[in-house]
Amino acid sequence: MFKKLSSPIxxxxxVSLSIVVLIAFGIIPREAAxxxxxxxxxFVLFYPVERGVDLFLRSxxxxxALPITESFDNFNIWRLILALIFIKxxxxxxxxKKWLRPKLNISRxxxxxxxxxxxxxxxxxxxxxxxxxxxxxxxxxxxxxILNALMLFIVIRSLVxxxxxxxxxxxxNFAYSGLLAVAFGYLQFLSxxxxxxxxxxxxxxxxxxxxxxxQQWGDIATNFGNTWxxxxxxxLRLRMFSTFPDTHSFPMxxxxxxxxxxxxxxxxxxxxxxxKLKDFFKKNYLIFIGFALINLALILTGTRGIWIASxxxxxxxxxxxxxxxxxxxxxxxxxxxxxxxxxxPVYFGIVSFPQFQDTDFEVSASFAxxxxxxxxxxxxxxxxxxxxxxxxAYIAHSPVLGVGIGNYPVILTEPQSALEAxxxxxxxxxxxxxxxxxxxxxxxxxxIFELIKASVNYLKENREYGLYFAFMLFSLAWIGAYLMTDAxxxxxxxxxxxxxxxxxxxxxxxxxxx
Numbered sequence: 136m137f138k139k140l141s142s143p144i145x146x147x148x149x150v151s152l153s154i155v156v157l158i159a160f161g162i163i164p165r166e167a168a169x170x171x172x173x174x175x176x177x178f179v180l181f182y183p184v185e186r187g188v189d190l191f192l193r194s195x196x197x198x199x200a201l202p203i204t205e206s207f208d209n210f211n212i213w214r215l216i217l218a219l220i221f222i223k224x225x226x227x228x229x230x231x232k233k234w235l236r237p238k239l240n241i242s243r244x245x246x247x248x249x250x251x252x253x254x255x256x257x258x259x260x261x262x263x264x265x266x267x268x269x270x271x272x273x274x275x276x277x278x279x280x281i282l283n284a285l286m287l288f289i290v291i292r293s294l295v296x297x298x299x300x301x302x303x304x305x306x307x308n309f310a311y312s313g314l315l316a317v318a319f320g321y322l323q324f325l326s327x328x329x330x331x332x333x334x335x336x337x338x339x340x341x342x343x344x345x346x347x348x349x350q351q352w353g354d355i356a357t358n359f360g361n362t363w364x365x366x367x368x369x370x371l372r373l374r375m376f377s378t379f380p381d382t383h384s385f386p387m388x389x390x391x392x393x394x395x396x397x398x399x400x401x402x403x404x405x406x407x408x409x410x411k412l413k414d415f416f417k418k419n420y421l422i423f424i425g426f427a428l429i430n431l432a433l434i435l436t437g438t439r440g441i442w443i444a445s446x447x448x449x450x451x452x453x454x455x456x457x458x459x460x461x462x463x464x465x466x467x468x469x470x471x472x473x474x475x476x477x478x479x480p481v482y483f484g485i486v487s488f489p490q491f492q493d494t495d496f497e498v499s500a501s502f503a504x505x506x507x508x509x510x511x512x513x514x515x516x517x518x519x520x521x522x523x524x525x526x527x528a529y530i531a532h533s534p535v536l537g538v539g540i541g542n543y544p545v546i547l548t549e550p551q552s553a554l555e556a557x558x559x560x561x562x563x564x565x566x567x568x569x570x571x572x573x574x575x576x577x578x579x580x581x582x583i584f585e586l587i588k589a590s591v592n593y594l595k596e597n598r599e600y601g602l603y604f605a606f607m608l609f610s611l612a613w614i615g616a617y618l619m620t621d622a623x624x625x626x627x628x629x630x631x632x633x634x635x636x637x638x639x640x641x642x643x644x645x646x647x648x649x
Contacts, residue, residue, distance in 0.1 A: 144190050147178050155197045159346040159378075165202040168212065172201065175216050184224045185294055185301055191216060191287070193308040195631050196316040196378045196388065200349040209349030211627060214283050221286040228293065250589065250641055251292075253582035258282065260575035261540050268539015270551055277541030284630045288638040295642025302600065302639050303402055306395035309635050313392030317432045320377035320385065324435060327373040332364075332491040335373070339363070348380060351555060356380070365437045372486055374437035382436045384626035389433060390441075390613050391632040393471075394606035395639070401602055423474075430475040434482045440620040447616030448472050451608045454587075460594045464605040471609065519561045519620065522547065526560040526569045536572040543570050559625070563618035566625075583611065586637060589644045600643050607640050 151171045157163040175194075179187040191213070198213035245252040261281060265274035294301045327335055340357030356363075362381040365372045379385035400422065433441060449472070452465050529538065529546045538545050544558045546569055560566035568576040590604040614624075614633075623629055 143178065143182070144186060144193075147174050148190060148193055150174065151194065152197055155199055155347075158199060159343045161342045161346065165208070165346060168199050168201050171199070172212050172215065175212070176219060179216065179219050179223060184220060184228060184290070185304065187220045187223070188287075188290060188294065189304055189308045191220060192305055192635055193311050193315075195309075195312050195628055195635070196319070198628075199347050202349070209351055211348075213627065213631065214280075217283060217286050221290055224290045224293065228297070249585045250582060253578050253585060254285070254288070256578040257575055257582065258285070260536070260571050260578065264536040264540045264571045264575070266539075267533075267536045268542035269545060270539070270542050273541040273551055273554065274539045275541075280627075281630070284627070284634055287631055288634040288641070291635060291638030292642040295639060296645050299600075299643065302603075302643055303399070305635070305639055306603070307399045309395040309632075309639075310392055310399045313389050313396060314429075316377045316379070316385065317389060317429050320375045320432050320435075321428075323377060324373060324375045327490045330491065332371050335491060336363070344380070347378060352380060355555060362438075370489075371491065372437070373490055375432055375435040379628055380626065381623070382438050383440075383621050383623035384629040386433045386436045386438055386441045387614055387617065387623055387629045388632040389429065390610050391629075391636045393610050394603045394636055397467075397606050398600065398603040426471075427474055427478060431478040431481055433475065434478050435485070438617075440617045441613075444613055444616035444619075445472060445475055447612045448609050451605075451612050454591065454608070455594070455605075458591050458595060460591065461601070464594065464601065467602070468605060468609050471606075522561050523565060526562070526565045530565070530568050530573065534568075534573045537568065537570045537575075540570050559622035561621055563622045563624055566622040583615065586611065586640065590640065593644050603643065604640060607636060610636065 151174055154163070154167050154171050158165055158167055175190065178190060195213070198211055198216075200209045200211050202208040203210055258278075258281070261278050265271055265278055268274040291305060295305070330338075337357065340361070341353050344356050345353035355361075362383060363374060363376060365374055374382040376382040376385045379388065448468060452468055454460075455462075455465050455468075526546060541554065542551075543560065543566065544551055544554055546560075547558060549558055560569055564576055564580075567579055587608060590608050593604050594601050618624060624633060
């Protein structure tokens with residue numbers, strides 16, 4: 136155990152995590168983030184690229200912004216580290232010279248790499264949309280941001296194709312990141328019971344958020360708006376969001392770690408057998424309790440879209456029945472959904488108790504939050520409906536390339552700075568269509584369709600990694616339904632989680648894209 140803990144990757148991670156915590160709590164200056172960056176750069180340079188990816192995946196929820204200048208202090212470390220990993224992979228592991236050859240069979244490439252072809256076409260439409268937007272700089276920055284995150288998908292996919300064993304290591308470290316994010320979320324949630332609400336708001340906005348994301352986001356969260364609290368039945372309650380900027384990207388990221396978590400558990404505990412699921416939960420109740428706490432954390436985010444979107448996972452169960460996929464996968468997925476639903480009574484009890492030392496006991500707070508899902512007169516719901524109508528009207532007006540990537544505030548006649556505050560169509564699909572055009576939306580849906588089709592084809596073979604694909608479809612259904620009410624996939628951490636989850640899957644399913 137000591138030998139494992141003292142390995143270079145663990146030492147680098149724990150030291151860096153300590154630096155992040157100390158910066159976030161305002162104990163040491165933000166400039167210490169450059170020490171974090173230096174350690175990661177040295178590790179990536181002097182260790183195999185696979186180990187660099189392991190460290191990166193484990194660190195996604197804890198990457199922080201660099202205080203480069205007083206006016207430019209929100210450039211996140213992950214962007215530099217990932218670019219360095221990509222460059223090292225490109226020149227050490229990838230046969231880049233073949234791209235210098237004059238012949239390239241495009242039709243064959245598309246036939247054998249439909250998922251990747253859809254991704255390339257999506258980038259093409261994103262690139263073209265830059266030139267129609269009123270703010271080309273904002274468009275170019277958003278395009279580079281997406282391209283930067285896409286590097287993770289490319290590298291992971293390539294390394295998994297090269298050696299399927301890499302999938303286990305990547306899954307393990309990705310699972311670690313989700314577990315740690317949930318653990319920090321509970322520490323955050325518990326802290327709300329020891330301070331008044333205004334102190335928590337100021338502390339998290341002007342100290343923690345500034346340390347993690349820079350002064351601009353800290354000012355936005357403190358003075359203009361955030362999703363950290365719910366106001367139900369006249370009471371104020373904290374919504375868990377961990378180290379993430381909001382309560383939308385955090386649950387999405389955790390859900391995207393489910394495939395990695397379950398495939399890691401299935402190998403870490405070699406005696407796990409899906410065919411004996413009841414015996415597993417009886418003998419290994421700690422794992423059951425741990426998974427229940429993860430699901431409770433998703434509910435404690437107070438994100439109503441996540442709650443209702445969980446039911447979309449039943450579509451995966453129906454899909455498996457239709458294509459006659461092994462019944463054991465449906466048992467696991469239904470069991471997982473049941474655990475999530477069974478956590479709601481626990482949530483009711485927790486939220487009923489007062490938080491922040493300046494709120495009251497209120498049993499109806501949780502029920503008021505749930506009932507607001509179908510209350511179309513509720514402020515949040517009413518605002519979303521208005522935004523959807525405005526966005527649809529714009530799509531009808533400019534269907535080909537939209538308003539331009541990174542220029543969504545134009546549709547709502549808001550200043551460009553509103554993008555930093557989270558201005559979006561509150562629907563990923565409408566957001567893509569309105570900013571990049573309906574063709575971009577089509578190829579994005581094609582990308583998802585090919586992922587689903589290849590995953591089902593893989594599962595029909597009942598292979599070693601079947602559990603990963605079962606939960607990847609589970610996660611895609613859950614997140615895909617939720618994104619009908621939000622565009623949080625554009626958050627850096629959520630986007631990286633999506634690239635990691637699909638990158639591992641795309642590497643493992645090589646040869647099943649038929």
